[in-house]
Amino acid sequence: MPRSPSSAAAHSRSTKDNTAYTGAFNIDEGVVQASQSVNLTGGALNGSGTLALDRAGETGAFFTAAQASGSFTGVVRLQNSSTLSLSQLAAATQSVLAGSPLQLASGGRVLIDDSTRTLDHLDLAGGSLIVATNTAAGLPTPHVLATGTLSASGAGSEVWVADTLLAGLATAPATLNSHVFDADADTQAAIVRTSSLGAGLVAGTGLTVKNMRGRALTTATSAIEDAAGAKTGALHYGYTAVVTATGISLGWGVSAIESTTQLVDGLGVEITSAGSVDKTLGAQLTGTGGFTFTGGETMTLAHTGNDYQGATLITGSATVKAGVDNALGQTSALAIREGSAFDLNSRNQRVGALAIDDGGLLALGDRGDFTVSGVALFSGSNVLTGGTDSKLRLANSGSAAIRVSNTGFTGDVYLGDAASSYDLYLGNLSGLGDAGRVWLDGGSLLYLETGGTFAKALAGGAGTVLVGGDQDVLLTGNNSGFAGEGAEFEIGQNATLRAQNAAALGSALVGRRSPTAAAWSSATPAPSLTPSPTPAAWWNCARPARSSSAPRSPPARS
Known part of the structure; x- marks a missing residue:
């Protein structure tokens, strides 16, 4: 009808x-x-x-x-x-x-x-x-x-x-x-x-x-140089449109900051708000290079068209706050050093790789939506926070290793999507917090490489939860949403999987890991990739290819 x-x-x-x-x-x-x-x-x-x-x-x-x-x-x-x-x-x-x-x-x-x-x-x-x-x-x-x-x-x-x-x-x-x-x-x-x-x-x-025809305007430029006199980018001066408390006004000033230097070659273009009256940057961040934010203050990035492609380094006790969606443009990687932070401020952002040092912080806010499409490294406890409506998405055939607790994160985690999988290795069962859900899609893997209580709920229909060899894991969440032919629990050699309630196993398949996977146990941990002074060692990390029939192994140590 x-x-x-x-x-x-x-x-x-x-x-x-x-x-x-x-x-x-x-x-x-x-x-x-x-x-x-x-x-x-x-x-x-x-x-x-x-x-x-x-x-x-x-x-x-x-x-x-x-x-x-x-x-x-x-x-x-x-x-x-x-x-x-x-x-x-x-x-x-x-x-x-x-x-x-x-x-x-x-x-x-x-x-x-x-x-x-x-x-x-x-x-x-x-x-x-x-x-x-x-x-x-x-x-x-x-x-x-x-x-x-x-x-x-x-x-x-x-x-x-x-x-x-x-x-x-x-x-x-x-x-x-x-x-x-x-x-x-x-x-x-x-x-x-x-x-x-x-x-x-x-x-x-x-x-x-x-x-009036939607075409770009010509701008005046001046070179940006590093301490050695090498050009790292350019300041562009042109017409601006800025939001004020009472509307939008036209003017003239710094319309864009362009970086042409990758962080592997130095610091890219270094930005600090120290000494300024205004701590909000309304100029566009653009270019093929990367940016380093430093200076010990909180600065807000607020141009709606930020589109730079290089890596991002937040260091020197700086806090970078997102004033708009995609404040970090199309950054290929984000590194957050000790004492520094990226405040997503309930906005949306996608990055290539992610590395957070012990003492660094990625704060998603109440409703932030943050996507990592490469390797993710969490090197200290409570480096990730987010409210119940926040989302951490890990996709594009990447991998992450978390061996620390992040109990301040109560949002949802999405492993993989319809087009790609993601492997997450948990050496601390509170690494994703103890509230919210973990969604598995695209044949993704959640590897519990240590024992204890896993309280976060599981959901999705295309992924594997693997209990590492010799480990004892208790599931306490409502996992009724973990269902379908592609949802499964695998139990490693000499490992135990226990359910506290009737919904803890969902309707997923439960099976014992075959002896051929004996080498993959808690004695063979996922990689420990501590970020080096320059991010080159981690932003190009790639998970090795694996077939659907062979036992999965953690990515090679870097």
Whole structure:
């Protein structure tokens, strides 16, 4: 039986002309994509899900009066060549947006070409603000958007500005000779005014500025050199767009810091906030090289387009705080030295490899989502913290060795994914904390190489939990979610696996490890890879290939 147009699936695309149906169109959950208003119905729009206007062109008059008569309180998302011009904002569309955040995703645009129109809530999620010239006052000034709440649920948003407006900005502000942290937040012309900053935005956040056609602007540059006079990168001076407590303003200053040197060749570009007034860096961090953060202070990285590819070193008792998602760009590796920390601040971040020294700290926050796609090394106790809604993802055929407790971490751990496995060697059964869950996918391995109580819950249907030889392990969690043909417990030679409750074994297979795997016991530990003064020894570590039939062995000692 075909689905009624009055009810939308959790993730669906509506493509038919449904206006003949005058009943309500309900989006109770998930995402519904539509390119035209006729893809909805002729009746009221209701629900709290997400309506994604996809390839919809100009959307100022997208909704009809009948659709606007509903009680929709979800998200209206602009994506893939969908634009809302403020000058075209019709009453019906304004009515729908009165109770719904307008989310700018990739390819979505808001054209600020009328200063008299307002939005209740604008959410930046990878789309673009296009700023047109207001000539009503005689001199070229930007049109200004007023919004009740300004938030950011994703990275990568940009500001496109008319050339006449850029030409009117001073390119030698007094801040230009200041500390780099103070030279990135010039505020000459407001383009957005807001009553409050919502989730995902902090004052000092930087956005990339381009011309009206979305093309990159030419910048002035000066070389960055190390103590020996060798060039390690460049400072780029150009037009900036910075978030303030009251909105977004255009200016001129340090727009980007580029690194062209890998950390194996030194420290890359060294960044410290010591001596600055502002401790938030709104300039973009970019380049093929890496960055070293030092200086004994807490500094916040807050450009939405950070995309550098080299390694990251946090040292010298510095704390680096993420002010945006992917604050560390596309970093190939992250090393955190003793006394230093990376505060994910409930944001998202993906790194290649990870190494945390004893006394270092990776703090995910209440809801942080942190992914490691290579080797992970934890060299001391309580170097990982995170709340119940935080997530540590280990994927891309990597491996990790944890022989210390991290009881301050109560979030979930994901080993592997549908496309790759991950091997995790626990020499301390509280290495992942004692609360939350461990999800196994992609044929991943959780190797319990020591005895004791394992309290974290197990879930997933494609992985193996192996009890090392001669070890005695008690499972105390609710492991009912560890089920399916691919879920199994394997017990090593002379080892014991005990269940405290009926759900502790889930519905996984339980088997004894074959004698051919006798060498893989607690006497053959997983590697102890202490980070060297330069990360070269660990960021290129790769787990050896293994077949599905051969016993798995820990990766070779480095």
